[in-house]
Amino acid sequence: MSSSPDDFHSLSPGHFLIGRPLNALPAPALEDSKINPIQRHLRLEQIRQHFWRRWQLEYISELQQRTKWKTDKTKLNIGDLVLLKEKDAPPLCWRLGRVSRLFPGSDGVARVADINTARGCVRRPLVGLCPLPTSEASS
Incomplete structure (x- = not known):
């Protein structure tokens, strides 16, 4: 591995979040498959997919305002x-x-x-x- 400072400048936020550029094609679903410990790459992909599933269910859903429990300040408007x-x-x-x-x-x-x-x-x-x-x- 090179120790050049340029190596770090070429990394995008996606490399830190999902291990590849954000515009990379999604990997096949591996969340429910049994992985042999030797297949480290597949295990890492399985962990990434688990992270994104939880992010989808727990964080993104929080962007959706629940007016039943909160004041109705954030009504959806045309153009949103x-x-x-x-x-x-x-x-x-x-x-x-x-x-x-x-x-x-x-x-x-x-x-x-x-x-x-x-x-x-x-x-x-x-x-x-x-x-x-x-x-x-x-x-």
Whole structure:
């Protein structure tokens, strides 16, 4: 291994988080497979996938505000940027979209939205969306 300082400058945040560039293709799912201890590389990949599964379930879900338990300051608005939560996909593969239309129920509370994505417009329930923080929300 080289001790050149340039080696460290070429590392991206993805190398520290997932062991490869963030735009690298996802590895095949290994979470439930039994790994021979000799296959160290596969074991490391299994650990990474376990980390991302927990991150998806525990952290990303926290971005979704639960208005049942919190004040309703963070209503979803037209134009908000959201992640479309997809159960069988890792978080880095979730689609990004922008709210284009909200559908309120008879009580006036919106529970469904149309989302514009790179692949077209989709309709999703609000419980399946994770609003992304904005600079306005932090001020």
